[in-house]
Amino acid sequence: MILKLDFNSDKSIYIQITEEITKAIAKGELKINESLPSVRSMAESIGVNLHTVNKAYNQLKDDGLLNIDRRKGAIIANLPMKENSKTRESTKDDLELLTAKSYLSGMTKEEFLELSSKLFDSYEVKHYE
Template sequence: MILNLDFNSDVPIYTQIKEQIIKSIACGELKINESLPSVRNMAEEIGVNLHTVNKSYNLLKDEGYINIDRRKGAIVNDLPLPKKDFNIEKIKSMLDLLVAESYLLGMSKEDFIDYSSDLFANYGVRDYE
């Protein structure tokens, strides 16, 4: 697994690791029940403190993307997660801010919807009828 981290970014490294793992799962680069590198190996590979990777893994676990087993390490969970009101509200909140920022940065509604549809397609999401 290749992570592209920006050490000059205002976004914390642990957040960048978490977000890139989520994207890797969504696009199929990481499969269900696949093991992630150990905290120690990941930290050595990308040159960060092991507590940084550990924080990323724990956030992924708390959000349901991975399971952590003492014997097997971090493993991609069965996904997608079941629809829950809490998750829907979290998504609505994130989307609300994203739409507001997109609008203020000059993106049209049509461009936003087209771009969103393209992104969904990149992650293998299909329209279900």
């Protein structure tokens, strides 16, 4: 699994790891019940502290995307993820900010909706049916 991380970004590395894994699951690159590398292995392969990877894995667990088992490690959870009002509210907040930034950058509603539709369609992989 290849993660695209920007070590010069203002965005925390654990957040970047979380986002990359989330996108890989949504695109079907990571399948239900597939194991992720151990925290130590992932940390070594991307050159970060193991606590950073552990924090990312725990965030993904909290989001309902991973199951963490002492013996089996981190495993992709069944999808769709459980109804989680906290996740939905966070998504709404993120989308509101993204919409505001798009509006302020001069993007039209039509451009925003077309781009959103294309991106959403790119995740419509039937990998969990």
